[in-house]
Amino acid sequence: MSAFDIFVALLKYCSPPVVFMFLGIWLALHYQEKLQKWSVVFWKFIRIFWKKAERKIISNDIEGRVNEFTKSLEKEMANFQPIGVQIQWVEESESPSAFFSDDKLIIRMRGHRDQNKNFVYASMVFISKAILTKAKKYISKTQKESVDLFIGKKLFEKEKPQVIGRFFEDFFSPRMESGKIAELIEKYNIIDKAGLFFPLLVQELTFLGEKVFWHRRNDRIIVEVTNFISFLEDYANREIGEVELPQNFEGIYSRCGIMIVARAYKRELGNISPYTDYINGLIEKRIDTVYIIGPAFETNVKFIDQIVGQVEQEGSLKKYAEPRRYKAKIMINGERQAINSYLLVLRNPDAVRYFDEEYQKEFIEPSLNE
Amino acid sequence: MNKESIKAIHDQDLEMLLERLGILPKFKNGKLKCKFCKATITSENLHSLFPQSGDIKLVCDRVECVKELSNLLREGKILL
Numbered sequence: 060m061s062a063f064d065i066f067v068a069l070l071k072y073c074s075p076p077v078v079f080m081f082l083g084i085w086l087a088l089h090y091q092e093k094l095q096k097w098s099v100v101f102w103k104f105i106r107i108f109w110k111k112a113e114r115k116i117i118s119n120d121i122e123g124r125v126n127e128f129t130k131s132l133e134k135e136m137a138n139f140q141p142i143g144v145q146i147q148w149v150e151e152s153e154s155p156s157a158f159f160s161d162d163k164l165i166i167r168m169r170g171h172r173d174q175n176k177n178f179v180y181a182s183m184v185f186i187s188k189a190i191l192t193k194a195k196k197y198i199s200k201t202q203k204e205s206v207d208l209f210i211g212k213k214l215f216e217k218e219k220p221q222v223i224g225r226f227f228e229d230f231f232s233p234r235m236e237s238g239k240i241a242e243l244i245e246k247y248n249i250i251d252k253a254g255l256f257f258p259l260l261v262q263e264l265t266f267l268g269e270k271v272f273w274h275r276r277n278d279r280i281i282v283e284v285t286n287f288i289s290f291l292e293d294y295a296n297r298e299i300g301e302v303e304l305p306q307n308f309e310g311i312y313s314r315c316g317i318m319i320v321a322r323a324y325k326r327e328l329g330n331i332s333p334y335t336d337y338i339n340g341l342i343e344k345r346i347d348t349v350y351i352i353g354p355a356f357e358t359n360v361k362f363i364d365q366i367v368g369q370v371e372q373e374g375s376l377k378k379y380a381e382p383r384r385y386k387a388k389i390m391i392n393g394e395r396q397a398i399n400s401y402l403l404v405l406r407n408p409d410a411v412r413y414f415d416e417e418y419q420k421e422f423i424e425p426s427l428n429e
Numbered sequence: 430m431n432k433e434s435i436k437a438i439h440d441q442d443l444e445m446l447l448e449r450l451g452i453l454p455k456f457k458n459g460k461l462k463c464k465f466c467k468a469t470i471t472s473e474n475l476h477s478l479f480p481q482s483g484d485i486k487l488v489c490d491r492v493e494c495v496k497e498l499s500n501l502l503r504e505g506k507i508l509l
Contacts, residue, residue, distance in 0.1 A: 114439055126430065145432040151442065155450050163508045164479040164498075165436045167443065180476065180490070181435055187499040188509045189433040195503050203503050204496070233492040 092130060095123030103171075116171045118146035121181050124218040131217070135257035136265070137380030137404045144185045175222040176229075179215070183230060186211050191261065193268025197312075199281045205243035206264070208234055209256070246292040252395060253295030254387040258402055259317070259350055260291060266348060267313045273416045276424070280312045287313065294319070294352075298390045299398070307337070309346065311423055314410075316341040320353040326362045334366045335373075338405070342375045345422045347410040349376060355384050355399035367403055379406035435509055443472070450485055463489035465497045479507050 069078045087094060099120050106112040126143035133139050149165055158165075166184055168177045186207045195203050208231060215226050235241045250256050264284070290308040294317075297304050308317045318337060320326075325333065338349055351367065353359050360382075370376050382403045388395040414423060438446050447453040455461050461470040464486040468474070476490040477498065488498050501507045 110441070113441065117439070118437075126432075130430065141430050143430045143432040145434045147434040147436050149436055149438045149442065149446055151445060153446065153449065158450060158485075159480045159483065161436070162480055163436050164477055164502070165438050165446075166477045167475050168437045168439050170440055180495075181437070183495070183499065184477075184502065184509070185433060185435060188502040200500065204499070207499070207503075229490075229492060230495070234496070 092123045092127035095119045096127070097123075099123075106171075113171055114148050117168050117174060117177055118148070120174060121146055121178055124178070125182055125185060125214065128214045128218050132257055132261075135383075136262045137258075137383075139262075139265075142189050144181070144189070146181070175219075175225045178219060179211075179222050179226045179229065182214060183207070183211055183226075186214070191264055191268060194264040195268070197267060197275070197277055197280045198264070198284050201237075201239045201243065202281065202284055204234065205240045205247070206261075208240070209244055209247040209251075210261075213251075213256075243288065246288050249295045250288070250291045252388040253291075254385045254400060255291055255295065255352075255402075258383060258385070260288065262404075263287065263310075263313055263315050263348070266315070269412055270312075270314075271413045272312070272423075273414060273419050274424070276312075279424075283310055283312050290317070295387075296390060298392075309341065309344070314345065314347040315350065316346045316348070317350045317352065320351055320359065320363050320366065326359060329362075331362070331366045331369055335369050338366075338370050338376070339373070342407075345418075347407045348379070349405040351403045351405065353401050355401040360401050363401060363403060367405065370405060375407060376405040377408050379404040433509055440472075443475075452485060461487055463487060463491070463494055465489075465494040466491055481507075 066078070066082065069081065073081075096119070099116050102112045102115040102119065106116065122144055126141075129141040129143055133141055146168075164184070166181055168181070171177075190210055191203075191206060198206075211226060212223075212231060215223050235244065247256055247260070250260055267280070267284075287308060287310060290305070293304055302322070307319070308315075310316070316338075318334065320334060341349055351363055353363055367378065371378065382401060385400055385402065386397045387400040389398045389400075390396075391398075411418070444453060447456050452461060456470065459469045459471065462468065463470055463474075464481075466489065468489050468491065470487045470489055474489040474491070476488045476495060478485060478487045480486070488494050498507070502509065
């Protein structure tokens with residue numbers, strides 16, 4: 060029964076005010092962010108009579124749009140827990156002691172006529188602090204900053220394109236003068252065209268951030284993340300049918316593997332063993348997550364599902380979320396074309412978060428034994 | 430959805446806050462400096478403020494200063 064059918068049935072048996080009350084509650088629960096965005100128009104009207112409504116215009120615009128964006132990432136990343144923003148206005152009664160004991164940043168908001176600036180500055184503060192918080196312990200300053208800038212760009216393009224000019228002027232263009240940042244942003248852009256920025260790169264950085272190592276070598280993690288980004292870039296840039304490029308990536312600290320299932324001759328043979336053997340090899344190395352990527356046409360999807368079915372039967376890895384179908388812009392004869400793609404994430408349900416001394420010496424850094 | 434709060438002060442209340450913190454006269458006389466670039470903080474360029482070691486730090490909206498502030502936020506040296 061659709062939501063519309065329920066609405067019609069309710070109209071039959073309940074009085075209209077009751078039905079509209081339920082409708083209001085349902086909308087508030089399911090479309091909170093959209094309602095917040097739309098409410099800005101209402102508060103602009105109220106502001107004519109009540110100057111304090113200015114705050115509602117500013118905060119509802121920022122909260123509604125930023126939260127809608129982070130919520131939309133649920134569709135891109137497996138089991139993603141979205142984090143939202145809430146503007147907490149400093150009260151008139153805020154005392155100096157509260158200011159010092161709170162120990163928090165206070166961001167200045169201009170009048171709503173300068174809302175583009177408010178929106179960009181508040182969003183960038185939020186992204187710096189709230190997105191990939193844990194992974195930022197491990198990666199380099201350049202990696203952190205470039206990821207934040209790229210996520211900011213995605214947020215503004217999707218939620219409020221009219222602020223892009225402000226974002227470019229105050230954040231993006233000046234930072235692109237740094238060669239390292241520009242190089243990474245360009246790589247993310249290419250990875251994103253292949254539809255893998257959030258589902259693979261950000262997903263894996265999220266897993267990485269959750270891990271705790273007995274003996275951590277941040278320099279090695281940074282190199283591994285750099286190699287991972289380059290691998291994804293090469294994958295995103297590859298010509299369809301390309302067989303020379305590496306098909307797989309094995310991370311040591313990130314404990315992830317990527318397997319591409321796209322070669323026609325292997326599929327046509329119908330032999331899944333090379334793939335399951337490869338995954339079993341990854342399991343032996345205590346790899347926690349395996350990303351399987353391939354084109355989403357039915358025979359290939361069936362072939363991937365067969366591989367996954369076999370791996371799941373053997374028991375060490377399980378599907379981490381429902382498979383994701385998405386449009387990837389893949390190179391065909393030197394031009395990018397949108398191709399339906401399929402991504403399936405397998406994860407060890409008993410994946411460890413704390414990597415103790417013995418584990419690290421055996422599986423992560425055998426050199427620690429020396 | 431879990432939410433991260435951002436404390437904000439509206440321009441309409443800015444002077445009131447600075448007065449309560451005892452720095453309004455310095456602000457009006459152009460005596461407050463940006464924590465990072467040491468430029469004079471004015472009503473035009475103020476980006477944010479935060480407490481640090483019992484002192485009040487102000488940040489201007491220059492690209493480099495906002496970048497430095499973001500670095501401190503990422504490293505957890507300033508809270509939201």
